[in-house]
Amino acid sequence: MMMDLQALKQELKQLMIEQLDLRGKQPADIDDEAPLFGAGLGLDSLDALQLAMAVEERFGVSVPEGEAAREVFASVESLANFVAGAKSA
Amino acid sequence: MKQTSPRSELERDSSQSAHSPGRERVAITGVGMVTALGFGARPSFARLCAGERGIRELEGFALPGLRSKFAAQVPSFDAPESYPRSDALAWLAAKEALAEAGFGVGELPRMGLSVGGTTGSLLETEAELKQANGLARAQRFLTHPLSCTVQSLARLLGPFAVGATSCSACSSGALAIVRGAQWVASGRTTLALVGGTDALCHMTLAGFGALGVVDPNPCRPFDVKRAGLSLGEGAGFMVLEAESNARARGAKILGWLAGFAVGAEAHHVTHPEPSGRRAAELMLSALGRAGFSAADVGYINAHGTGTQANDAMETRALEHAFGPELQRIWVSSSKGQLGHTLGAAGAIEAVISLLALEAARVPPSAGLEHAEHPELRFVRERAADCAPGVVLSNSFGFGGLDAVLCLSSDPPSNGIERAGGGEWLVRRSAWVPQSAAPGSNDALHAGAWLERARVLPDATDPFEGLDPERSRRFDRSAAALTRAAEQLGASRSAAEVARGLESEGVLARSGPEGSARGVLGRGLVVGAAYGNVERSLRFLDRLHAAGPKAVAPAEFPQLVPSASAGSVSTYMGLTGPVFSVCDGIKSASLAVESALAMLELGLCSSLWCGAAATRDAVVRELFPSVCPALQLAEGELSVLVELARRTPETEPGALARVVGHGACAGRHDADAIEPWAPPKPTWPAHLFIADLDGSLGELVARSAWARVSQEDLLAGGFRETLGIHALALAAQAISREPSQALILCGDRESAYWVRLEPL
Numbered sequence A: 001m002m003m004d005l006q007a008l009k010q011e012l013k014q015l016m017i018e019q020l021d022l023r024g025k026q027p028a029d030i031d032d033e034a035p036l037f038g039a040g041l042g043l044d045s046l047d048a049l050q051l052a053m054a055v056e057e058r059f060g061v062s063v064p065e066g067e068a069a070r071e072v073f074a075s076v077e078s079l080a081n082f083v084a085g086a087k088s089a
Numbered sequence B: 001m002k003q004t005s006p007r008s009e010l011e012r013d014s015s016q017s018a019h020s021p022g023r024e025r026v027a028i029t030g031v032g033m034v035t036a037l038g039f040g041a042r043p044s045f046a047r048l049c050a051g052e053r054g055i056r057e058l059e060g061f062a063l064p065g066l067r068s069k070f071a072a073q074v075p076s077f078d079a080p081e082s083y084p085r086s087d088a089l090a091w092l093a094a095k096e097a098l099a100e101a102g103f104g105v106g107e108l109p110r111m112g113l114s115v116g117g118t119t120g121s122l123l124e125t126e127a128e129l130k131q132a133n134g135l136a137r138a139q140r141f142l143t144h145p146l147s148c149t150v151q152s153l154a155r156l157l158g159p160f161a162v163g164a165t166s167c168s169a170c171s172s173g174a175l176a177i178v179r180g181a182q183w184v185a186s187g188r189t190t191l192a193l194v195g196g197t198d199a200l201c202h203m204t205l206a207g208f209g210a211l212g213v214v215d216p217n218p219c220r221p222f223d224v225k226r227a228g229l230s231l232g233e234g235a236g237f238m239v240l241e242a243e244s245n246a247r248a249r250g251a252k253i254l255g256w257l258a259g260f261a262v263g264a265e266a267h268h269v270t271h272p273e274p275s276g277r278r279a280a281e282l283m284l285s286a287l288g289r290a291g292f293s294a295a296d297v298g299y300i301n302a303h304g305t306g307t308q309a310n311d312a313m314e315t316r317a318l319e320h321a322f323g324p325e326l327q328r329i330w331v332s333s334s335k336g337q338l339g340h341t342l343g344a345a346g347a348i349e350a351v352i353s354l355l356a357l358e359a360a361r362v363p364p365s366a367g368l369e370h371a372e373h374p375e376l377r378f379v380r381e382r383a384a385d386c387a388p389g390v391v392l393s394n395s396f397g398f399g400g401l402d403a404v405l406c407l408s409s410d411p412p413s414n415g416i417e418r419a420g421g422g423e424w425l426v427r428r429s430a431w432v433p434q435s436a437a438p439g440s441n442d443a444l445h446a447g448a449w450l451e452r453a454r455v456l457p458d459a460t461d462p463f464e465g466l467d468p469e470r471s472r473r474f475d476r477s478a479a480a481l482t483r484a485a486e487q488l489g490a491s492r493s494a495a496e497v498a499r500g501l502e503s504e505g506v507l508a509r510s511g512p513e514g515s516a517r518g519v520l521g522r523g524l525v526v527g528a529a530y531g532n533v534e535r536s537l538r539f540l541d542r543l544h545a546a547g548p549k550a551v552a553p554a555e556f557p558q559l560v561p562s563a564s565a566g567s568v569s570t571y572m573g574l575t576g577p578v579f580s581v582c583d584g585i586k587s588a589s590l591a592v593e594s595a596l597a598m599l600e601l602g603l604c605s606s607l608w609c610g611a612a613a614t615r616d617a618v619v620r621e622l623f624p625s626v627c628p629a630l631q632l633a634e635g636e637l638s639v640l641v642e643l644a645r646r647t648p649e650t651e652p653g654a655l656a657r658v659v660g661h662g663a664c665a666g667r668h669d670a671d672a673i674e675p676w677a678p679p680k681p682t683w684p685a686h687l688f689i690a691d692l693d694g695s696l697g698e699l700v701a702r703s704a705w706a707r708v709s710q711e712d713l714l715a716g717g718f719r720e721t722l723g724i725h726a727l728a729l730a731a732q733a734i735s736r737e738p739s740q741a742l743i744l745c746g747d748r749e750s751a752y753w754v755r756l757e758p759l
Helices: A005-019 A047-060 A069-074 A076-088 B005-015 B039-048 B086-101 B120-130 B136-143 B148-157 B172-186 B203-209 B243-248 B278-289 B308-327 B344-359 B444-456 B477-486 B496-505 B514-515 B535-544 B563-572 B584-600 B615-628 B695-701 B719-736
Strands: B024-034 B111-116 B162-165 B191-198 B235-241 B255-264 B295-302 B328-331 B391-398 B402-407 B424-434 B521-527 B577-579 B608-611 B636-645 B656-665 B685-691 B707-714 B740-746 B753-759
Touching: A005 A047, A005 A076, A047 A076, A069 A076, A069 B005, A076 B577, A076 B740, B024 B039, B024 B086, B024 B148, B024 B172, B024 B243, B024 B344, B024 B424, B039 B344, B039 B424, B086 B120, B086 B148, B086 B191, B086 B235, B111 B148, B111 B172, B111 B344, B120 B136, B120 B203, B120 B535, B136 B615, B148 B162, B148 B191, B162 B584, B172 B191, B172 B235, B172 B255, B172 B344, B172 B391, B172 B402, B191 B344, B203 B535, B235 B243, B235 B344, B255 B278, B255 B344, B255 B563, B255 B577, B278 B308, B278 B391, B278 B402, B295 B308, B295 B344, B308 B391, B344 B391, B344 B402, B424 B477, B424 B615, B424 B719, B477 B563, B477 B608, B477 B636, B514 B615, B521 B563, B521 B584, B521 B719, B535 B615, B563 B577, B584 B608, B584 B636, B584 B656, B584 B719, B584 B753, B608 B719, B636 B719, B656 B719, B685 B695, B685 B719, B719 B740, B719 B753
Parallel strands: B111 B162, B111 B191, B295 B328, B295 B391, B521 B577, B521 B608, B685 B707, B685 B740
Antiparallel strands: B024 B235, B024 B255, B162 B577, B191 B235, B255 B402, B391 B402, B424 B636, B424 B656, B608 B636, B656 B753, B740 B753
16 A cells, blocks of 8 residues: 655654654654654654554554664654554565 | 640740751661561561562452463551541551550650551452442542541550551552651650551552553562562561650660661652662661661662663663672562552561561562673572561552661661751742632442543643653653742753763762762652542443453552653652652641651652642542532642742741641640630731631630631631641741741641741
C-alpha cells in the first residue's frame, strides 16, 4: 500500500502533539526537517521511548532501538520515510 | 486526677520552639529484613556475603513481552490473612527488629512508626481492577493509600505513638529512617521503628521495562557491560533508640545512625544529574553531620542499580567526594543480589550496612565482572573481611530525590546535629484557587468516562503561564503547585542549578565545618495522600488490555506519589529535602510536621510546604462512596507556605513565627494520661481546626479556646490541603492583626497542632 507521505507526516505530527503533551502546538508549528531531539523541538530520551511506542502501536511497525533509532527519529521527515518504508515492505 | 509531669513538660516545651536542649545520639537496637535471599536479617546477610544471587526467573506474573524475565522475589511465606503483600513483608521485617530490640508485640513502649514505600498495595489493587467493569472497581485505589502499611503494622504490632508514611521514590526507605531519627533526636519519642517495604507488581515490572532501564539478564551494577536494573521486592526495618534509653535499660546497641543528608538534584524526572555533584555533596554532608570525614569511611553501600546513568553518576559523585580515599574505601551494590527493591531499598541497604559494621565484613557487588571504573575498590564475588567503622548508604530516586545515611560502630562525637534552638517563621503563602468546573456524574465505564472528563471545559487552566517545555509531563497537581511556587520565588533552570552548585564550591569540604557551612538548598514537602489515580488507572488499563509493550513510558515516572514533589522541585530548581508525605487525610498536616522536622534537623534553612486539591476525575467520582462523611469542594485549590529559619534576612515580610508544634495525645499514645490541653490563649486569638471525627472539638470545648473565633477548615471541602491551608490562613490572620493562632488537625488516632504568634 502506497502511503501519502504528506498525510503521514501530518498524522505523525498530530501523534507527537498528543503523545508528548506538546501543549499549545499545532502540526503547522513542527517543521518537517527540524531536529526533534536536543535542539529544535527539544525532546529527550523519555519522549523518544514514548514516541517509539506510539508509532509502533499506531502504524503496526517495529521501531529499532539504540543507534539505529537515532536516525529514524532525527526529524519528522526521517520518521515518515521509515514508517512508509516499513509498511510497504 | 492530678496533672502529672509528662503533661506539664509538654506544655512548657510548647512555649519554646519545641526543641529539647542537648543532643541525643541515635542508637540502633534491632534490625529486620526480608528479601529474595530469604528471611531473617543475619541469615540473609550471610548468604549475601557468600555471593548468592536472589535474581531468578519471574514467577506468578502473566506479562508476555516483558523486557526481562528476571526479578528478585521473596520466597513464599505464611502471611497474615487478608493483608497486602507489601504489608506482610513489612510485618516480617518489623517484628524481627522489635524482637531483637527486646519489645513484645502489643506491649510496645512509646514508639513512633515511620514507613517508606512507593507502590503500597498496588499488587492487590491491580487484581481488583481486572475483576469487574465500571469505575467502582477502582475504589480500592482510594481505600488503600500508601499509608495503609502504617495502619496494618499498628494493628499487627502496635499501637504506636505516632505513624508517618513518606515517599521519595527509590530513596523512600532511607527518608523514612531520617524522619524517625528526628523524632528520637528531638525527644518526641524515645524509640522509632523505621523502614521501607515494596512488593513486586505489574505496574513496576511493565513501567521500568517501558523506560528501557531493565537488564534482560540479572543486573550487573558498575560493570562495563551493564544493561539496566533488575527489580526486586522486600522490606527492611530498624529500631532507633535514644542513647540514654538504650543504656538505661541495658539494651544491646548494634550500631549508630550517626548522620544523614537529604536533598534533590532538580535535574530531570528520570535521569540523574550526570556530574554527580549534588550526590557528592550529600555524602559529605551526611559524614560532616556525624563529625566524620572521608578518611573515616571504610565502606560505601552504593545505590548501584546497574543502569548506565546511575552507576556513571554515582561513580563521578564518589570521585568528587572521596578522591584518593577511593583506593582504600570498599564499595559494593547489593542490588546485584537483591534487585532494586524501590521503596524498601534505602531501608534494606541500611540494615545491610549495619550488619557489615557488626560482622566486620563488607558484602560483595555481585554481577560485576569487568568494572567500568576499576580504580574503585569493589568487593568482588565474596565478602571482604573489613571492620569499616563508618559506612555510607546511598539512595538516589526518580526526580533526583536523594538520601544518604551514615552509620557507625562507635558512637559519633555529636548527636544528630540540630539547628539548635532556632525560630521558625512562616514567611509567605501562595495559593492558586481555581473556580468550579462542571462535573460529570454519569457512572460510565472508566475508560470512556475518563475521555469525557478530559474534554470538559476548564474554568481556569493551572498550566497557563508555565513554561510549556518544562511543565510538559505535569499533571494538574504539579501544575497548580508550581503556579503557587512561582508566587513565592523565581524558578531556576537545571543549568542555573548546576552553575549555582559549582560556584558554591562545596565539594572540598568535609567534616564538622563542612556540614555547618554546607549548601542548604530550599526544600519542598508535599502532602499527597495518593499518586495520580486517574493516570494510574489508565496505565493499568492499557497494560491489561494490550500488554507491557503498549504502556506509556513517559507516564510511568509520574505515577509514584512523590511525582508532583519531584516535578515542582525540578521546575523551580529546589535542591533541599524534597518528598511527599502520604498519610491519607492527614497528609497536609503531617507535611507541616515533617517540614518543621527537616528545619529542626538543619537539613535546610527554608522550605516550601504544599498540597493541591485538584480535580482528579476518578477521585471526585469515587470519593463520596469511600468517605461519605466528607464533602468534596467544587473547584480546586493549591496552597504553598514558606517556612524558614529566623535570621535578619528572613524577618522582613515574615507573617508569623512558630512558637510550638507537636502531636496531640491520641489512642496510639500509650503514655496518654489525660487529653492534651492547649496552652491558654492570651491575646486576641484564632483557632483553625480540621476536626476529622469530633474528638478535637471535644478537647477544644473543654479548654479556654472554646470561646475563641474558629475557622472550620472542613467546611471548605478541600480535604487534601487541610493543615497547610490552616497554616496559611493563620499566618495571614496574624500579619493583619497581632494575635495568637492555634492550628489543630486530625482525629482521635493522631492529631497535630501548631501555635503561631506575631514576630
